[in-house]
Amino acid sequence: MSVERILDARLRDRVVSAEHAAALIQPGETVAMSGFTGSGYPKAVPMALARQIEQAHQQGQPFQIKLLTGASTAPELDGALAKADGIAMRMPFQSDPDARKRINDGMLDYIDIHLSHVAQHVWFGLYGQIDTAVIEVSAIREDGALVPSTSVGNNKTWLDLARKVIIEVNDWQPAGVDGMHDIYYGTALPPQRRPIPLVQGNDRIGETALRCDPDKIVAVVRTHGPDRNSPFTPIDATSEQIAGHLIAFLQHEVARGRLPANLLPLQSGVGNIPNAVLAGLAKSGLRGLSAFTEVIQDGMLELLKSGVLDYASCTGFALSPDANEEFKRNIDFYRRRIIMRTQEISNHPELVRRLGCIGMNGMIETDLYGNVNSTHVMGSRIMNGIGGSGDFARNGFLSTFLSPSTAKNGTISSIVPMVSHVDHTEHDVSIIVTEQGLADLRGLPPRARARAVIDHCAHPDFRDLLDDYFQRACRDSYGKHTPHLLPEALSWHQRWLDTGSMKP
Missing domain, CATH: 3.40.1080.10 (Glutaconate Coenzyme A-transferase)
Structure with missing residues (x-):
């Protein structure tokens, strides 16, 4: 893995291992991660965090987080953290069998809400302060703008509200995805809302990358791993x-x-x-x-x-x-x-x-x-x-x-x-x-x-x-x-x- 996808010199200096980044997440934190239906989720930090949680539990120390995402993720995230008994609360959508079992056994609190409500509810503070955001991107531009990978989800909200941010730069994701995104920064809470200027489904109304205060980015992790690709099932x-x-x-x-x-x-x-x-x-x-x-x-x-x-x-x-x-x-x-x-x-x-x-x-x-x-x-x-x-x-x-x-x-x-x-x-x-x-x-x-x-x-x-x-x-x-x-x-x-x- 090279640093060619990290063009901002300031953030190159913050490249660390997944283990080092995961150690920045403390027990009891509310952690918001990228990912939507098995795409664009962080691949390395959740696995490292799960290992650290397991080690803490072996030493008799409590360690769980509250986990927010865009939607369902993958075994490397939901599955690993659920198996480690590392999730106290999950929101807003999941499809992992280990997480599902813990939810239905009453061992994991789960809040199932409309996906359109998530960002608004978080902005209103209904889930408390977001302590850490862990976001996968495909690249970091020279000016620090973050090019999303294969999902956007709630990443804008996570980056806006988190106290500290961990970025995974995944060079498995195609560099050509740059320019495919449309990140709209014109939403607001009532009563400050204004009409969203989208009239046709293919209107572009925003920016092609995510913004983030570079001072909040505490770690950058380089990864090279595929999204959760489910094999195609023949149509019955x-x-x-x-x-x-x-x-x-x-x-x-x-x-x-x-x-x-x-x-x-x-x-x-x-x-x-x-x-x-x-x-x-x-x-x-x-x-x-x-x-x-x-x-x-x-x-x-x-x-x-x-x-x-x-x-x-x-x-x-x-x-x-x-x-x-x-x-x-x-x-x-x-x-x-x-x-x-x-x-x-x-x-x-x-x-x-x-x-x-x-x-x-x-x-x-x-x-x-x-x-x-x-x-x-x-x-x-x-x-x-x-x-x-x-x-x-x-x-x-x-x-x-x-x-x-x-x-x-x-x-x-x-x-x-x-x-x-x-x-x-x-x-x-x-x-x-x-x-x-x-x-x-x-x-x-x-x-x-x-x-x-x-x-x-x-x-x-x-x-x-x-x-x-x-x-x-x-x-x-x-x-x-x-x-x-x-x-x-x-x-x-x-x-x-x-x-x-x-x-x-």
Whole structure:
């Protein structure tokens, strides 16, 4: 590893080992780290910190930190610190199995909030003082400006508010990413807010690098390591069916004149189903599409390369190893078509409403009336978190939620009488899609929504059971507006916990 990426002579003098940098973090600190969905997170300092925490615990000394990030990170960060029992509190999103287990065992406090709220809440001081920020960058310019790597997330806020800053300069990241970022410094807290001057999803309104007071930078660590690159999972038949239903619906909306021929800016969650939707769009005949989203994954790169997608605005990447090599190999092409923004812009509710985004997100379950649970298994065990889905569900032009109709080898129905946890209320959900079909809930009163969900989205193994529940609820419930049988409403979940199946 060379120092060629560190052009500021002042900061070259602060290059130290990861161990030295990690030793600057003290027990009980609130530490804010870069990273969004497995990209742009620090690779070396968290691992060194985890080792120091383990050593402290072996000597009988308490050592935990409060950890803030942009979203999920990787085993080298969340995983290492969770295994070392080094996290007292985690916010705002995670996907690590070790962290998840500790959260669900009640050993790690977890605050799951909308991603658009994170920076504002931290500026308001709701999580106390940020003691240390650990930020990965791809380079440091001569004037000290920090060129982000493959995510931006909340890095601007972390650098603004932290008392001390540790920078990891990762020369594995492509140097050509310089110029891809758009860091907007015009946000403010109420009542000083002013309109954000972004009218089209590809407008550039900020700077290409992050600012940081050099006096706050206490250490610079050189690294050479890849992002968490998840192998690409071949698209399965169920995902293709779900994608087919959604794309047919979008084409229908274009034909009806409710959507323009090039749709509206797309927001896509991460996973096999969103990748299937993106792959289907490539074959749909639709052109001139755009994306205003949080994460770019393999399918979106393909759409950009094929010319189906004109541009994509995001805050981070979630690429397979092959897609990442494609990105690095053709970085000049993608730099002209991808804009990476701060999380408070990529997820800004007013911008989502202004641009008219089409939200496409996954769910764990939905009930008959369109309430969606996207975070908790059986009501109490967190899976990952709400992420940005709420930002787009509440404010987007179309809010679609996608899922197979069953889970756990058919023992769980994703369509239930009442969800065991609510993340997105019936008021924020437009479209439900499973491999069975699509239910358009717009303009429908509750009982008509229930009929659409049962008839179009439920698996045949559960459809009659749902119909029976609904018919009896319409007859016997306390009120007829949103019929429920309270003693039975969550009985399906309890039956699964008791017997391993929702089927009677």
